[in-house]
Amino acid sequence: MAMPLTGLLESDANAPQERANILIVDDLPEKLLVFETILADLGQNLVIVRSGSEALREVLRREFAVILMDVNMPGIDGLETARLIRGYRRSAHTPIIFVTAYADELQTSQGYSLGAVDYILSPVIPDVLRSKVRVFVDLYNMQQRLRQQALERIAIARAEAAQRAAEEGTRRSIFLAQAGRELADSLDADVGMRRLLALLVPRFAPRALLWLRDTGRGHERVLRCEAPALEGEAPLYFEGRDDVLSEVLYGSTRDTLEALTGSGARPDEESPSRLTLPRRDTGHGVVLPLITGERVLGGLLLCDPHRPPDWPTLEELANRAAIALENARLYGALQAEIVERRQAEANLLEASRRKDEFLAMLSHELRNPLAPIRNAVEVMRQVGAGADPRLTQAVSVTDRQVKHLTRLVDELLDVARISQGKIVLKTETVDLRDLVTQGLEPVQPLMAAQQQTLMVKMPDGPVWIRGDGARLIQVVTNLLHNAAKYTGPQGRIELSLEINEQGIDLRVRDNGRGIEPELLPHVFDLFEQGPRGLDRNQGGLGVGLTLVQRLVQLHQGTVAARSEGPAQGSEFHVHLPPQLVEEDHAAVPLPVAGTTASSGWAEGHSAQPARDCRVLVVDDNRDAADSMAVFLELAGFETGVELDGPDAIRRCTAERPRVVLLDIGLPGLDGYEVARRIRSLPEMNDALLIALTGYGQLDDRRRAHEAGFDVHLVKPADPDAVVELIEEWRQRDQRDQREGLPDGGVAAVSS
Template identity: 35%
Template structure:
């Protein structure tokens, strides 16, 4: 049935009678296009018929497109076509042709009639169209109303039928539901009876097999029902319980249990988790513990008719708990004794549980608040936290059940501490981390002790290695020393024997004596180096600093080395224009420094090579440079160059001799002068350069050295003619050597082999100078000098004595001077040095 809205929509869709456009299904472009097309066709036809029409009815044919346009396109299409056709007829068919002007009144009438007719056709056609549309609209509305009424009545009929059918269906459903309810009730009753029987059987089976004790007592506290477990607990069969009272079967607990049971019967208030302690007839003397609950039993009217009892024996649990508590106490005592803290971490809740000791380890400021993983992480040293995380990640990835780890923490009061932590890891059913329990201990002191032990161990290893190295170096040094001492001794001994043979030629004799002299100097230098090193090691070497010009010192050292350079074929060049540089130093030690460097350069420079020595001032320092074209120094050996006993080649096949002491002596002597020494070399075969830098002395305070070494004064023209000299030495060879040297310089020499003989000689002869050894048997040189002075006390000339001795240490020299000797000359000595020294003393006295 059509609704009012549908009827309204149908009326809106019906054509309207006042519409002036094209008819239904037509559009303006179609209407105008068709009118124009028909007009053009008529115009063409009219032109084609013009010869036969001869100007008659010129506009009549044009009414056809007007009619077609009005019929197809409506009023406005008809009007448009009328105007257009009138315009074309005026231009094409009315005289004058091709003009908009009409001369003939007849043609004007024709044009006016055409326009009126066209307009009339358009208007009439529009009215007829509107009448048709109105009729159609009225017919359509009537039809719609009729259809709507039919639909309405059909709907009412269908609704009435549906209502009656629904009522019938409802009645049928109610009947069926009643039947189903009845059947279900019957089935439920049967099922409930079966369930009740099954539950009763299950209850009976559960009651009988329950792992805890169950029983029912009546108001007289007699057993009405009991299961097997409680009978086993009491140690009496189930049948023996029925009808008997608590006091009859369990007299040991009756005094405690009966008052409580009667109170339940009176008040109806249950008692839960009551702990009873006592004995049973089955196990007399054994203390038993039971956990019991009592509930009142009521009938249908609510009257209390008995008591339900639930009993569980917890004797083993209590014993285990006591043992666990005792074990926990022992563990706590052990942890306290070890100062270890206990902790537990629950992953799900992110909560820690710590013991008091654990708080002491990490800081008490973490107490009294929930403790989480972030709190623990905040205490761990940032440098150790990644390793701790990685270690735990590895263990959990491998599902390992335990862990142990050491890390540092930052204690708020104690600072950095070492913690050793170990424990157990628990995982859930999915294998994820669930819980960790462990203990922690402060091992800071142990760590320090371990580090100290490690340090001591490393120190001991280093010391052992150093001792082994020193021992090797000592063995190598002793072997080298033996070689260096034996080699010149062999030459001295060999040539000494050769020159004693009869018939030796003069040139061979001169060569032998030169060899003996050169090797004797070498021996003396080796001994001096050993003594200097001994003083350096003992810290007893010293220098006598005074303002000193370096130029004469450097020149003297060069001259002392020139002979050995010429013998080897090495060109030795001194400073071309030596600067006047003054330093505060010891002239003898400064010459020793230069001599060592120059002789070392000559030793390592092959024949045809060159050694250059330069002296200049750079800023506030003096620089002595010794450069050679020798074999060079390996880069890896440069850091060890100035160490004692170190040689680049210490093998038995080495090409150069020496003890490896010269450069170490140079370094120490330079340091005593406040300077530095360094070496440079580009490698093997490229030579080496040694530089000594010393602080300068103000020029106005400097003066030539007052204590030049013997080599500077070796050629002093001194004469000892007529000087009476007493030579005292217990060694005949030394005594004869001194006598021969002095006699060559015209001195009058007498000798004594002991101090006593010297006293006798001095008493019987006039003596100008005394040359005495120090170490002699019975009376040494010091005692001799004291005795001579005592004998001449106030009588005669003052005793002028020179000590010539093998005791060559600085302290030996100081002792000799303090004892009264005017000079101290160490053996071996240069003969010229002795002559020069005695000549100077003669002049001074």
């Protein structure tokens, strides 16, 4: 290890820069003490080590003016240490003085071959040792001073060059800044091309030519700018990228080439980058590419017979010109794209408007045929019930299919309304257990027909939440209907409802056909269904689960599907957030599905006793009007039928019916106007007006109320519900008349 001389040597960080390092290598302490004493007067940094390996470490750490080394040392001797020292770049020329007790010719020759500068026999003479070491220290200090002077001269030269480069760079920057402003000032390509040529002539060349490929318009464009014409003929050489030279000089037409280089120009047969021009002397030409990315926009040709090209400035100017021209091209393309986009947006708005109109018309046109079918089914059920089991079975089949078709139409329209933001939740405090119970009822006939087992697990106490009860019932019904469809006969379906700190969890599990892995991420997409056989026994439009997802999202909840694969069953998990849960409330009871008078009417075998109430049915669909009238007659009402608005108004004036079932979509005079005119009749002011229509959106309900309707029913309306509604109004009207009230009107109702 290093042994610095106490009191004379300091750390490298604090040592004066003019002090030289002297390395002393010997394995004997007494000799080291002698060397230290003799050389202390030199005032240099003495580094003392006791072995060759320590000497090598020190050589790697610092630079030495001279190395004083003993030849005979244990381990690595002095000669081997010298050879290794000469292998380092820093110490390849460091003077080495060997100290030895004897030196034969062979050892001396070997030492000098390894770079030794002298041999000193021990015991050493102090003055001799001190003088020899001082010589090498002085030589080292002189070399350091010369090196420092050289570095200073280099630094000065570099500073001067940097100053010249800075001045040139400043001039170039000022010019390029001005050029950039002029090029960027206009987004017109022709204006930019003319400004570019004006910057080049005569500053860089007496003649400048700009060739621009305009692929958008399908032809080349050439602009020229030159000083006074030069006469005579001489070869003109061009410099630049080979691909650009080929593209600019030979990739263009003969007319373009002559426009670029002047009339009479012709390619040189020997050199591909040489043209013969009408010139007096041999000049120098420069071709600069205008490139954006990998695309060549065109080229700049400079013809200058005297000055060498300023490549850095020209290349930067070409780059900025290419950017400016590309910006002009992109601006033009952007303007065209904006026009196209605005046209596309207008087309989309028009398509959306037409879609809304189509959906509204679809609602009307699909529901209109369902209304007479459902009415006819109810008439057949009352008239022919018990007459023939086959007729009873046929009526039941027809009734189930009408309900199924009605449900599909409602689902499709609900999805469309949610997509358009036309569904607003009617939130109230409800018991989720009751909603689940009501959601089970529509699916029970399908499960019973397939002999499926339904297991329901719900909390013992009520689960109060703030939500739209009707929409949450739809969620439960659609999930159970989906499970029943895709679970085979005698399958098992489980429904569980849980409430915890994270919210409410509703799960529907089945052991049916499962969901394929590739279908699972898309199971909630509109019109998405799994593969079906030719029998299409699952049916449906693929909108039920889409409706579930969107209704749950309207309640700030989530729904997820899980399945292990085909034949492994599936699970649907609905999670409602805890903010919907209510602890203290005043619950609003919901009507329980299936509690209308429909069951009572369905079991009747003959017409009911006559009721003191005249009903007028107005519908341009004769089947719908007649079937509803027949059903109302069986219910004991006196009925009449009209097929248009004017006849309905005349009949109301003449006969004063107490109830009018009025279709809105009438030809000519629509139902809204008919209702307003009926309400204007003094004798019809207290009558019950029921809108019976295929239009069921919120705006349709609002317009119906404003026109004077008391009730808005969407086709196909349940005939039993219509009978129950009329009977309730009739009884209230009779009660009010007995009590002397002005009329027995009902509040506006939508169904």
